Amino acid sequence: MTDNTARLDHVVLWVSDPVAAAHFYEQAVGLEPLRVAEFKEGAVSFPSVRVNEETILDLAPLTMAPRMNMVPGGGKSAGHPVNHVCIALTEGGYDSLRARLEEREVPVSDHGRHSYGARGPAVRSFYFRDPDGNVFEVRYYEEG
CATH class of the missing domain: 3.10.180.10 (2,3-Dihydroxybiphenyl 1,2-Dioxygenase, domain 1)
Structure with a gap:
């Protein structure tokens, strides 16, 4: 039997305008926006939207791509x-x-x-x- 305890935590989407993307996901899709004000203030790197209590979509600005260096070539994931x-x-x-x-x-x-x-x-x-x-x-x- 498969261990089904793993859960999807988040998916990172590359977006051109995180605030506009958060607005789209709130207004058109009906998802709860998270950290939009903090993003606008420069306190966090990106906003998110909540899919459910366990899963969010992070709305990462394309400008972050060059800083995605946690693994070699990570910045090339923008547009992947x-x-x-x-x-x-x-x-x-x-x-x-x-x-x-x-x-x-x-x-x-x-x-x-x-x-x-x-x-x-x-x-x-x-x-x-x-x-x-x-x-x-x-x-x-x-x-x-």
């Missing part, structure tokens, strides 16, 4: 291709998010059905891109 990040919601949350994105004229894909994920096949899914081109999949699973 990541296919997409997937967020699982309830059916109601899924429908609400899609409606908010469409209200803001954010292009969304057609609905996918039964694509495989962490909890098996999802009932429905769709994709969208944030203003910096990061691709997100949104899905929901059968509740029960």
Whole structure:
């Protein structure tokens, strides 16, 4: 049996304007912004948005790339291709998010059905891109 105690803590997204990105994720996606005021004041290097109680998305400015030297070549990760990040919601949350994105004229894909994920096949899914081109999949699973 697999030890399933690991949890996704955060994903770092490279963005051109962290404050605008935080606004997009708050207004269009419905995620809670974190440390935006502190970022504006210069007290922290980047803001974040909360996906759930255990997971955040860090919104790292592209200007940080040259300082990403914790591993050799770390700065070259800016612009490194990541296919997409997937967020699982309830059916109601899924429908609400899609409606908010469409209200803001954010292009969304057609609905996918039964694509495989962490909890098996999802009932429905769709994709969208944030203003910096990061691709997100949104899905929901059968509740029960």
